Amino acid sequence: xxxxxxxxxxxxxxxxxxxxxxxxxxxxxxxxxxxxxxxxxxxxxxxxxxxxxxxxxxxxxxxxxxxxxxxxxxxxxxxxxxxxxxxxxxxxxxxxxxxxxxxxxxxxxxxxxxxxxxxxxxxxxxxxxxxxxxxxxxxxxxxxxxxxxxxxxxxxxxxxxxxxxxxxxxxxxxxxxxxxxxxxxxxxxxxxxxxxxxxxxxxxxxxxxxxxxxxxxxxxxxxxxxxxxxxxxxxxxxxxxxxxxxxxxxxxxxxxxxxxxxxxxxxxxxxxxxxxxxxxxxxxxxxxxxxxxxxxxxxxxxxxxxxxxxxxxxxxxxxxxxxxxxxxxxxxxxxxxxxxxxx
Amino acid sequence: xxxxxxxxxxxxxxxxxxxxxxxxxxxxxxxxxxxxxxxxxxxxxxxxxxxxxxxxxxxxxxxxxxxxxxxxxxxxxxxxxxxxxxxxxxxxxxxxxxxxxxxxxxxxxxxxxxxxxxxxxxxxxxxxxxxxxxxxxxxxxxxxxxxxxxxxxxxxxxxxxxxxxxxxxxxxxxxxxxxxxxxxxxx
Numbered sequence: 001x002x003x004x005x006x007x008x009x010x011x012x013x014x015x016x017x018x019x020x021x022x023x024x025x026x027x028x029x030x031x032x033x034x035x036x037x038x039x040x041x042x043x044x045x046x047x048x049x050x051x052x053x054x055x056x057x058x059x060x061x062x063x064x065x066x067x068x069x070x071x072x073x074x075x076x077x078x079x080x081x082x083x084x085x086x087x088x089x090x091x092x093x094x095x096x097x098x099x100x101x102x103x104x105x106x107x108x109x110x111x112x113x114x115x116x117x118x119x120x121x122x123x124x125x126x127x128x129x130x131x132x133x134x135x136x137x138x139x140x141x142x143x144x145x146x147x148x149x150x151x152x153x154x155x156x157x158x159x160x161x162x163x164x165x166x167x168x169x170x171x172x173x174x175x176x177x178x179x180x181x182x183x184x185x186x187x188x189x190x191x192x193x194x195x196x197x198x199x200x201x202x203x204x205x206x207x208x209x210x211x212x213x214x215x216x217x218x219x220x221x222x223x224x225x226x227x228x229x230x231x232x233x234x235x236x237x238x239x240x241x242x243x244x245x246x247x248x249x250x251x252x253x254x255x256x257x258x259x260x261x262x263x264x265x266x267x268x269x270x271x272x273x274x275x276x277x278x279x280x281x282x283x284x285x286x287x288x289x290x291x292x293x294x295x296x297x298x299x300x301x302x303x304x305x306x307x308x309x310x311x312x313x314x315x316x317x318x319x320x321x322x323x324x325x326x327x328x329x330x331x332x333x334x335x336x337x338x339x340x341x342x343x
Numbered sequence: 344x345x346x347x348x349x350x351x352x353x354x355x356x357x358x359x360x361x362x363x364x365x366x367x368x369x370x371x372x373x374x375x376x377x378x379x380x381x382x383x384x385x386x387x388x389x390x391x392x393x394x395x396x397x398x399x400x401x402x403x404x405x406x407x408x409x410x411x412x413x414x415x416x417x418x419x420x421x422x423x424x425x426x427x428x429x430x431x432x433x434x435x436x437x438x439x440x441x442x443x444x445x446x447x448x449x450x451x452x453x454x455x456x457x458x459x460x461x462x463x464x465x466x467x468x469x470x471x472x473x474x475x476x477x478x479x480x481x482x483x484x485x486x487x488x489x490x491x492x493x494x495x496x497x498x499x500x501x502x503x504x505x506x507x508x509x510x511x512x513x514x515x516x517x518x519x520x521x522x523x524x525x526x527x528x529x530x
Contacts, residue, residue, distance in 0.1 A: 002502040006495055013491060017374030026378040071462075112464060114456045130380050290473045291454060296384050300462035308381055315376075315383035321453070326477035 025134055027319035030312075033137040034320070038089030043329035046320040048102045050093055051085035052229050052334050053286020056240065056277040058107055064247060064272035067201045068193035070301030071109045073272055080275060081106045083288040084180050084232060087120070092333045095228040097176050097216040103185045103207070104293030105275070116297040118313070119185035119207065121176070125259035126167040130312035136164070163260045175215035180232045181241050182211040189295065189313075190256035190305040193247070202250030202305060204263065207243035207275060211235075229334045233280045233342035240278035244271050256305035282339045283332035292321040349414035350515055358404045360518055365397050366439065370491050391446075392459045398443035405436060419510035428500070431493055438490045442483065449479035 014020055034046040041049060058080050064073030072078055086093065087100035100120050107115040127133040139157040140149040158165040177183040187205040194200050224230060235241055249268040255261050283289045296304055296314040304310045351359070369390065376386035416425050450457050451467035452475035458464045469475055504512035514521055 001506060002499060005502060006499055009498070010495065013371065013374065016371050018378035024378070025380060027380060027383070028378070030380070111462070112456070112466065113462055287471065290471060290476075294455075297456055304384065311382065311384040312380040314387075315380050318383075319377075322477070322480055325453070325473040326481070329473070 025131060027312075027315040030130070030134055030137075030316045031319045031323060033134055033141075034089050037137055037141050041089065041091050041330065042327040043324055044089070044091040044332075045085075045324060046089050048085035048087055048104075049089050049091040050095075050229075050333050051083045051102070051283065052232065052339075053281040053283055053288035054082045054084060054236070054277045055279045055281065055286075055288075056080050056082070056275065058245070058273055058275050060273035061271070063270050064193075065195070067195055067199075067203065067247065067249065067270070068301040069196040070115065070193075070299045071111065071113060072107050072115055072299060073301070078110065079108045080277075081108065081286075081288050081291065082277065083286070083291075083293065084229070086228070091330070092225075094225045095223065097178075101180060101183055101185070101228075103180075104288065104291070106288075106291060106293070106297075107299075109299055113299040114297055115299045115302065116291075116293050116295065117187055117205070118293040118295050118317075119187050121183045121185055122167075122171055122188075123174075123184075123186050123206075124167050124170065124262050125188050125309070126164045126171075127161075127309070128163055128258055128260045129308055130316075132161055132164065133309075133312075135161075167260050177209075178214045178216045179228055179235070181235045182209045182213050184208050184213075185243070187295075189259050189307045189310050190250065190254075191298075192256075192303040192305055194301050194303055200303070202254055202256045204248045204250070206246050206248070208246055210242040210244065210274075226334055226338070230338065230342050233334075233339050236277060236280045237342060240276045242277070243275045245273050245275055246270070247272050257307050259307055259309055280339050282334055282336040284329075284336055290325065292317050294318065350517065350521055351413055352411040353520065355404075355407060355411055355413065356516055356518060358400065358407060359516055362397065362400055362404065362439070365393060365400070366490070367494065369393055369397060370487060370494070373487050388458075391450075391457060394443040394446050395457075395459060395465070397439060398447075401436070401439035401443070404439070408436075414515060417504075417510055417512065417515070419504065419508050419512075424500075431497060435490070435493055435497070438486060438493070442486055442490065445479050445483045445486065449476050449483055452476040452479060 011020075018024055018026060031046050038046070038049070045051070057077050058072065059077045060073050060075055062073065062075035064070070083102075083104045085102040085104070086095065087102060093099070100122060102118065102120050104118045105116065109115065127136060136157055139153045142148055143150045158168075185207040190202055190204050192200045193203050247270045248263060249270060250256065250263060251267065254263045254267070281288070294314050294317050296310055298304070350356070372386050372390045372393070376383055376390060379386060416428065420428065447457060447465060448469050451469040452472045454467065454471050456464050501512055504510050
């Protein structure tokens with residue numbers, strides 16, 4: 001009798017802890033898949049491993065208050081910590097025009113709240129669900145004999161996920177900017193803004209650069225290993241870089257649960273303020289290095305949507321963060337000396 | 344003449360059962376959230392404020408224990424059992440206080456905002472440090488498993504006394520009042 005009670009309690013605990021369902025997709029298995037695809041690089045993020053810390057400020061014009069009560073949208077200035085990055089788990093990969101560019105931001109609000117967003121330069125995301133993303137990670141694992149992903153496996157994945165193929169063709173058809181400084185960054189998922197009267201509005205956000213867009217020319221031309229980051233440091237050294245924060249206001253019925261689908265182009269766009277980046281810091285000195293740009297670190301007034309990617313991103317980022325924070329830090333590709341040299 | 348199995352004071356019993364439910368919930372949330380993708384955010388959003396509530400109640404409980412001391416151990420407990428029971432109570436009181444504090448500390452060291460509700464959140468109590476975060480994160484897990492083991496041992500011991508020794512041990516902590524004069528003798 002006593003044994004039965006204890007076994008039932010322990011069994012329930014084990015079930016919740018996932019020990020009875022080892023086949024389930026967990027944050028740890030997700031991060032394992034990144035590690036198998038890229039190798040383990042101690043101390044680095046498991047994705048967007050190559051990066052550069054930055055800081056600056058966000059100046060709100062007050063226009064966002066119509067939709068959100070978040071303190072960040074009141075007129076005024078808040079400090080911002082950020083990190084530019086390239087996708088992939090290789091911290092020393094050579095810069096290339098077609099690698100996905102990332103920008104993680106933390107807006108530090110006056111009373112100790114924070115808003116974090118991890119943005120990329122793709123207007124839509126290639127994967128609808130965490131499971132699809134995981135499947136792709138497994139499918140694109142390098143073949144040990146060729147060192148490259150097996151094309152047949154990748155093709156089979158795309159046949160199972162036509163939405164991914166569709167998004168990838170859209171991405172390929174759009175020109176890429178020459179550098180980080182003139183790249184548009186997108187918030188990836190839909191969120192909800194809650195205003196002071198409690199009204200909820202579906203939104204997406206993006207950062208549009210003040211520097212004019214210029215398409216990257218020949219992507220295959222030989223360039224320096226860190227040419228994108230070196231140019232970014234040089235730009236910031238000459239003059240602060242600025243982006244407008246644009247909020248896209250969704251209409252009822254606009255899909256908020258599917259990051260692969262763009263909203264209609266005629267949706268209202270509200271410029272809510274300007275981001276200024278006026279300082280670059282190598283990862284060895286930047287506070288951004290030990291920040292997890294978890295997209296669900298949100299202030300009151302911004303809430304998650306029903307997009308299943310959001311909670312999964314939060315969970316997987318947390319697992320990656322916990323792993324790398326416990327490891328010996330290795331030098332990053334862009335060192336403090338590089339930052340001083342380029343300035 | 345005092346009853347042989349004098350009950351804990353009513354407020355102590357209320358605290359005991361409230362915290363038992365909260366702590367078991369916390370331990371379950373803890374193991375569930377680290378393996379969850381879709382529910383991760385919701386589980387974490389409950390785990391943090393509930394942990395702080397446990398911390399506050401643990402302080403209340405400690406003070407209450409000093410004001411309202413527990414009844415003496417029943418005569419059916421051996422010297423060894425008494426020493427073990429005292430040690431495990433001490434350990435569980437310690438864990439109730441230390442586990443939430445370590446959680447608060449590790450989130451501080453990682454600079455995760457510790458949101459309670461809406462815009463209400465706790466201040467950071469440790470410097471921003473990868474080493475501190477990584478160490479405390481491990482200790483948090485190890486102590487939580489330790490707490491679950493102590494919980495199981497506690498339940499096992501009480502059930503052993505109640506069902507095998509049949510000394511009515513569980514009635515000392517029964518949520519309802521058992522009047523001293525009408526308390527049934529153990530069979």
